[in-house]
Amino acid sequence: MTIRDIFNEMSYGPAPESSAEAQDWLTQHGNRFGHWIDGAFTKPGETFATSNPSTGKPLADVTQGTVKDIDTAIAAARRAQPKWARLSGHQRAKHLYALARLVQKHSRLLAVMETMDNGKPIRESRDIDIPLVARHFYYHAGLAQLLTSELPGTAPLGVCGAIIPWNFPLLMLAWKVAPALAAGNTVILKPAEYTPLTALLFAELSREAGLPKGVLNIVTGDGATGEALVNRAGINKIAFTGSTQVGRKIREATAGTGKSLTLELGGKSPYIVFDDADLDSAIEGLVDAIWFNQGQVCCAGSRLLVQEGVADRFHAKLKRRMDGLRIGDPLDKCIDVGAVVDPVQLASITRMVDANRDGEIYHAATPLPAGCFYPPTLITGLSAASTLMQEEIFGPVLVSMTFRTPDEAVQLANNTRYGLAATVWTENINLALDIAPKLKAGVVWINATNLFDAAAAFGGVRESGFGREGGWEGLMAYLKPATTPKPLRPIPAIPAPNAPEIPDLDRTAKLYIGGKQARPDGGYSKPVWSAKGKLLGHVGIGNRKDIRNAVEAAHAAKGWAKATGHARAQTLYYIAENLSARASEFSARLRDLTGRSGEAEVEATISRLFTYAAWADKYDGQAKSVPIRGVALAINEPCGVIGAIAPDDAPLLGLISVMAPAIAMGNTCVLVPSEAFPLAATDFYQVLDTSDLPGGVVNIVTGSHAELAKTLAGHMDIDAVWSFSSSDISAQIERDSAANIKRCWVNRAHARDWSGAEGEGREFLRQSTEVKTVWIPYGE
Amino acid sequence: MLTHPTPVATATDQLPQVTHPRNPGMALDLDWVASVQANTSAIERRCAALPGRRSVKKDWQAAWLLKAITLIDLTTLSGDDTEGRVKRLCAKARQPVRADLLDDLGMSGLTTGAVCVYHDMVASAVQALEGTNIPVAAVSTGFPAGLSPFKLRIAEIGESVRAGAAEIDIVISRRHVLTQNWQALYDETVEMRAACGDAHMKTILATGELGTLRNVARASLVCMMAGADFIKTSTGKEGVNATLPVSVVMIRAIRDYLDRTGIKIGYKPAGGIGKATDALVYLSLMKDELGPPWLQPDLFRFGASSLLGDIERQLEHHLTGRYSAANRHPMG
Numbered sequence A: 001m002t003i004r005d006i007f008n009e010m011s012y013g014p015a016p017e018s019s020a021e022a023q024d025w026l027t028q029h030g031n032r033f034g035h036w037i038d039g040a041f042t043k044p045g046e047t048f049a050t051s052n053p054s055t056g057k058p059l060a061d062v063t064q065g066t067v068k069d070i071d072t073a074i075a076a077a078r079r080a081q082p083k084w085a086r087l088s089g090h091q092r093a094k095h096l097y098a099l100a101r102l103v104q105k106h107s108r109l110l111a112v113m114e115t116m117d118n119g120k121p122i123r124e125s126r127d128i129d130i131p132l133v134a135r136h137f138y139y140h141a142g143l144a145q146l147l148t149s150e151l152p153g154t155a156p157l158g159v160c161g162a163i164i165p166w167n168f169p170l171l172m173l174a175w176k177v178a179p180a181l182a183a184g185n186t187v188i189l190k191p192a193e194y195t196p197l198t199a200l201l202f203a204e205l206s207r208e209a210g211l212p213k214g215v216l217n218i219v220t221g222d223g224a225t226g227e228a229l230v231n232r233a234g235i236n237k238i239a240f241t242g243s244t245q246v247g248r249k250i251r252e253a254t255a256g257t258g259k260s261l262t263l264e265l266g267g268k269s270p271y272i273v274f275d276d277a278d279l280d281s282a283i284e285g286l287v288d289a290i291w292f293n294q295g296q297v298c299c300a301g302s303r304l305l306v307q308e309g310v311a312d313r314f315h316a317k318l319k320r321r322m323d324g325l326r327i328g329d330p331l332d333k334c335i336d337v338g339a340v341v342d343p344v345q346l347a348s349i350t351r352m353v354d355a356n357r358d359g360e361i362y363h364a365a366t367p368l369p370a371g372c373f374y375p376p377t378l379i380t381g382l383s384a385a386s387t388l389m390q391e392e393i394f395g396p397v398l399v400s401m402t403f404r405t406p407d408e409a410v411q412l413a414n415n416t417r418y419g420l421a422a423t424v425w426t427e428n429i430n431l432a433l434d435i436a437p438k439l440k441a442g443v444v445w446i447n448a449t450n451l452f453d454a455a456a457a458f459g460g461v462r463e464s465g466f467g468r469e470g471g472w473e474g475l476m477a478y479l480k481p482a483t484t485p486k487p488l489r490p491i492p493a494i495p496a497p498n499a500p501e502i503p504d505l506d507r508t509a510k511l512y513i514g515g516k517q518a519r520p521d522g523g524y525s526k527p528v529w530s531a532k533g534k535l536l537g538h539v540g541i542g543n544r545k546d547i548r549n550a551v552e553a554a555h556a557a558k559g560w561a562k563a564t565g566h567a568r569a570q571t572l573y574y575i576a577e578n579l580s581a582r583a584s585e586f587s588a589r590l591r592d593l594t595g596r597s598g599e600a601e602v603e604a605t606i607s608r609l610f611t612y613a614a615w616a617d618k619y620d621g622q623a624k625s626v627p628i629r630g631v632a633l634a635i636n637e638p639c640g641v642i643g644a645i646a647p648d649d650a651p652l653l654g655l656i657s658v659m660a661p662a663i664a665m666g667n668t669c670v671l672v673p674s675e676a677f678p679l680a681a682t683d684f685y686q687v688l689d690t691s692d693l694p695g696g697v698v699n700i701v702t703g704s705h706a707e708l709a710k711t712l713a714g715h716m717d718i719d720a721v722w723s724f725s726s727s728d729i730s731a732q733i734e735r736d737s738a739a740n741i742k743r744c745w746v747n748r749a750h751a752r753d754w755s756g757a758e759g760e761g762r763e764f765l766r767q768s769t770e771v772k773t774v775w776i777p778y779g780e
Numbered sequence B: 001m002l003t004h005p006t007p008v009a010t011a012t013d014q015l016p017q018v019t020h021p022r023n024p025g026m027a028l029d030l031d032w033v034a035s036v037q038a039n040t041s042a043i044e045r046r047c048a049a050l051p052g053r054r055s056v057k058k059d060w061q062a063a064w065l066l067k068a069i070t071l072i073d074l075t076t077l078s079g080d081d082t083e084g085r086v087k088r089l090c091a092k093a094r095q096p097v098r099a100d101l102l103d104d105l106g107m108s109g110l111t112t113g114a115v116c117v118y119h120d121m122v123a124s125a126v127q128a129l130e131g132t133n134i135p136v137a138a139v140s141t142g143f144p145a146g147l148s149p150f151k152l153r154i155a156e157i158g159e160s161v162r163a164g165a166a167e168i169d170i171v172i173s174r175r176h177v178l179t180q181n182w183q184a185l186y187d188e189t190v191e192m193r194a195a196c197g198d199a200h201m202k203t204i205l206a207t208g209e210l211g212t213l214r215n216v217a218r219a220s221l222v223c224m225m226a227g228a229d230f231i232k233t234s235t236g237k238e239g240v241n242a243t244l245p246v247s248v249v250m251i252r253a254i255r256d257y258l259d260r261t262g263i264k265i266g267y268k269p270a271g272g273i274g275k276a277t278d279a280l281v282y283l284s285l286m287k288d289e290l291g292p293p294w295l296q297p298d299l300f301r302f303g304a305s306s307l308l309g310d311i312e313r314q315l316e317h318h319l320t321g322r323y324s325a326a327n328r329h330p331m332g
Helices: A003-009 A020-028 A067-086 A089-105 A107-118 A122-150 A169-182 A197-209 A223-231 A244-254 A279-290 A308-323 A343-355 A406-413 A429-438 A471-476 A544-556 A558-562 A565-581 A583-594 A599-615 A653-664 A679-689 A705-714 A730-739 A762-768 B030-035 B040-053 B058-070 B083-094 B099-105 B119-128 B150-162 B174-178 B182-196 B213-225 B244-261 B276-289 B307-320
Strands: A047-051 A058-063 A154-156 A159-163 A186-190 A216-218 A237-241 A260-264 A269-273 A301-307 A360-363 A377-380 A397-403 A421-425 A443-446 A479-481 A511-513 A516-518 A525-529 A535-540 A622-624 A630-638 A641-645 A668-672 A698-700 A720-723 A743-746 A769-777 B072-075 B114-117 B136-139 B167-171 B200-204 B230-232 B266-268 B302-304
Touching: A003 B058, A020 A107, A058 A197, A067 A154, A067 A159, A067 A186, A067 A216, A067 A223, A089 A107, A089 A122, A089 A169, A089 A197, A107 A122, A107 A169, A107 A197, A122 A169, A122 A471, A122 B040, A159 A169, A159 A223, A169 A186, A169 A197, A169 A237, A169 A471, A186 A223, A197 A216, A223 A244, A237 A244, A244 A260, A244 A730, A269 A279, A269 A406, A279 A301, A279 A308, A279 A397, A279 A421, A279 B040, A301 A308, A301 A406, A308 A377, A308 A397, A343 A397, A397 A406, A406 A429, A421 A429, A429 A443, A429 A769, A511 A544, A511 A679, A535 A583, A535 A679, A544 A558, A544 A641, A544 A668, A544 A698, A544 A705, A558 A668, A565 A583, A565 A599, A565 A653, A565 A679, A583 A599, A583 A679, A599 A653, A641 A653, A641 A705, A653 A668, A653 A679, A653 A762, A668 A705, A679 A698, A705 A720, A705 A730, A720 A730, A730 A743, A762 A769, A769 B040, B030 B182, B030 B213, B040 B244, B040 B276, B058 B072, B058 B276, B058 B307, B072 B083, B072 B307, B083 B114, B083 B119, B099 B307, B114 B119, B114 B167, B119 B136, B119 B150, B150 B167, B150 B182, B167 B182, B174 B182, B174 B213, B182 B200, B182 B213, B200 B266, B213 B230, B213 B244, B230 B244, B244 B266, B244 B276, B276 B307, B302 B307
Parallel strands: A159 A186, A159 A237, A186 A216, A237 A260, A269 A301, A269 A421, A301 A397, A377 A397, A421 A443, A443 A769, A641 A668, A641 A720, A668 A698, A720 A743, B072 B114, B072 B302, B114 B136, B136 B167, B167 B200, B200 B230, B230 B266
Antiparallel strands: A047 A058, A154 A479, A360 A377, A511 A516, A511 A698, A525 A535, A622 A630, A630 A769
């Protein structure tokens, strides 16, 4: 082809990025790798090939990690951890800073290696992934530096196991490794089977950051290796990013083991376009949403919701834009869409789209190379019931529906099991800021999409997982209180005496559901005896249907979340006031129940109500310092409906210690009071009744902790479950919570001093809220 | 009282190869104008990603740079312009790249897209370009501020057309945009178009003075409705001239106008494009957003004076593998 030919045709020629340096690095290692354990590569064991998906050619053989390998890595990480944690924050900051600098210095090598192993366009690995990796280490160098002064009384968890996906191999490594190391933990990371190479390269570079041996360990392998990492003892936390299906298994596997857990799972994130949006910009946004990384992005805006009046025009513009996307060799600098990560994934995308019988399928009219490539695809005219509107495709396939009103947009957007991210396009700031809080998502982008930064928390709600990555919130997931917890022994109810003392007038405690007293559905009750053998009354034995009713009532009361912090504070003060008026009655009741003086507990309870009345309008969000012209607001939103099993040991104070933070933050709740001493709680509903608390905000179901915990933990319409029971039910709750991947906060048979500092404060507020990050770029 | 000059016939062989119907304009559609949005942050993000998304290398780069030369309105718009200066510029337009380099590239006979001058230089330029197909463009209508009496602005167009200008680069009244007086902008532009007759009209929006991208989008549409053949960013005299965000907005307006009317409008970014790499970004933007027809001089021009020099050096580097120097290339 002569220059004149090109001049006449004006085509894009080849513009390949060289792979020579990356190939050299592989060759230096004989295209064969062991694990990175204790600061060095191990001898390769049984290996499997990792390939370049765009050519199908193998790049290297990597070792299939065995249980023994995991144990070796755990041992190394355990050895290294105390010393690493003892370093000053500044010393750890220097290591993290060095890692950030190393990522920058070797940025092109890392980018090329990433593109070769994963198939994503070099533009993305070069301009997005690797710069974000460096930024993450810089930011966390800062967190390490500030940790001691800003978060006193915290300690690292110990050894963290990280399991990461193949879509952003090095970036996900950074998201796990940087906060773990900043907080003083050591790490064992298992990269995805398809994409292990940049993790190994990074590990080798970490030597130049002077990272002590054993602080960072990489064990390669498939799901079996990951399973071993999850299941072995000696790990204090698992941080997982990947599919909801695997996340659920990990939740079940770690239940009752005492391992901390954060899960960042799948999504089917809505992308809402209102009729007053800058449509062309919204279309460019979609390119970044669903054709970024071949759509293999957990937070991909994969579900387009477009206002009916502009839908036809929008779809027409969108199709034209799709036709202009260039698909091909990911190392080519002029390519928009690269290769799907593996033929297995390609088959999965193809199968899902081929099975669809609804709507109209449009494949981009752009040349498609042979091999592991899938064309950008738009499916219009789907309904909420269409499989592809509900299921995550994890490929370059956008599905679309229309809506009529903002309310309908919100309903459709939230009509999903997931809750990771959401995008809103409108030029109307009133509309944007009205919609953002209503969307069930951990991240909302206004007039933008797929913006990420180390300072801004990322993570989901519902079956998109729990926990946040990035920011101070993310760091908290790698820390625990520095105190050593004491064991909590079961507290049994007082048994029936031989010679019972029966009161003159029978008193019947009921359940409290939807602001009304309710008889237990099952029609069973049991007597409650005082320490001195007096029959204090009967308490209902609640069952699963009572929980069902209570959860329904709690949902019906969700308007509580919209009440102002000031209004919620007023209600909490009023509850305190009414309790104070009946202080002597409650003191007497507590003495009867527990045999101890109750005055101090009532006073502490009134104080606790004041504490959360105070917090109700003071647990502020933040405006994060992100590197764009705009703000990223971290908003503390209520979790929703919280099911909480109150402590047995402090029948009134314990109950209020879980109730008050939950409702102060705008949640509604289903409370199961002390099993041994339930009558303080049932007396308390009379206080609630007189305190202007809307019915259903607090529901009280008495009964067996073990029995009711099962229903609460497994309930699909509860957002978080807490247990401070003295019964050993933590494992059961964690296991059953996997049903809808709800947040769990359980005591693991550890005691808590309810009358002391650990009985209230920020930990309770954090557990009562979800951080939603709302990105609002601005500029005119 | 507005004047209505009679259209003046011009030699159409001076026009660039016109293969598309001229824009007849349309009635002012204020609903459409009002509905146009431009989200600045999103547009800036798009622009920031543009240079990283497209790349042309080796022979492709050379061919694209040669194409860019054919799209340049080689411009001199200075108070000290003289006949001699304009002649030199026209000579450069005829032979924009050293003959030996063009021969080696197999591209002999290449010229720039046009020469762009003030009215008083039109006749000299026409004379100097005799025997070529290079059109002369005249900036007009009280360039650059556009604040001289309307009657005179209209008359100025007629003068330049009579002097042989095949293209008239008019400036719009920024005040009509800033006060959202779209009717006034439309009426004025319609008259100017009538005054141009067969000469093609480029409407200079002076985007650096319009305040917002939304204003740029709306002004673009109104000018097209009024019959503009080209929309052009800048006079080169504003504080900020052609930028990628402004270009994205104007290109999108051209696309919407095409969708609605079937008429192709040309685009001319002017001022601030001095590097060969900038030119490549613009070309890929035109190719991707509007398509191949907008890589031809009848639908795309660069208003530039220093761009050519950088391209010449790049072309020599392409042939020799050595970085070039300005003194190795003849001045314009």
